[in-house]
Amino acid sequence: MVLNLFILLTICSGIVFSGSESRASDEQLEYRLKAAFLLNFAKFTSWPEKEIWGKEKFTFCILGSNHFGQALEGIKKKSVAGRPIELVYSEETDVTAACQLVYLNISERRKLPHILSQLGQKSVLTVSGMKGFAKAGGIIEFVPMGTRVGFIINLTEAKKNELQLSSSLLNLATKVL
Numbered sequence: 001m002v003l004n005l006f007i008l009l010t011i012c013s014g015i016v017f018s019g020s021e022s023r024a025s026d027e028q029l030e031y032r033l034k035a036a037f038l039l040n041f042a043k044f045t046s047w048p049e050k051e052i053w054g055k056e057k058f059t060f061c062i063l064g065s066n067h068f069g070q071a072l073e074g075i076k077k078k079s080v081a082g083r084p085i086e087l088v089y090s091e092e093t094d095v096t097a098a099c100q101l102v103y104l105n106i107s108e109r110r111k112l113p114h115i116l117s118q119l120g121q122k123s124v125l126t127v128s129g130m131k132g133f134a135k136a137g138g139i140i141e142f143v144p145m146g147t148r149v150g151f152i153i154n155l156t157e158a159k160k161n162e163l164q165l166s167s168s169l170l171n172l173a174t175k176v177l
Contacts, residue, residue, distance in 0.1 A: 064105030
């Protein structure tokens with residue numbers, strides 16, 4: 001399974017955005033890559049039993065503008081920790097209490113301090129492409145690397161939230177805080 005993650009992330013991070021493609025196509029490809037990353041982030045993270053036990057579904061919450069379009073729809077057929085995935089799209093921050101993974105779109109930048117404080121030390125994996133997200137207290141930040149996508153991990157925040165990130169995931173990160 002670790003090899004599968006390595007292969008997928010290597011392929012995803014190595015895909016080059018062509019200058020001849022339209023901006024819309026570039027964005028669609030970017031969000032398809034991010035969807036694949038989100039699924040693998042979830043698969044290579046361990047939650048405390050108390051957070052998973054008794055829950056029938058693994059909930060991915062997307063806060064703010066939905067730039068993913070249909071990119072996340074394919075992961076609804078997958079599972080995390082033996083549970084089917086439920087996708088929740090919302091502009092409301094109170095939905096985060098029911099989520100195991102929260103992706104914050106850049107549209108939520110002004111609300112970021114409020115959202116992160118609301119989550120407190122709950123066992124929620126937070127992910128975003130906002131610049132400075134990991135330093136602000138988020139757990140995984142997507143970062144552009146030229147024509148590729150990389151990610152920064154805030155291991156201190158993950159530990160505070162009782163999340164264990166696999167060593168394979170940590171080794172693939174661009175940077176670990």
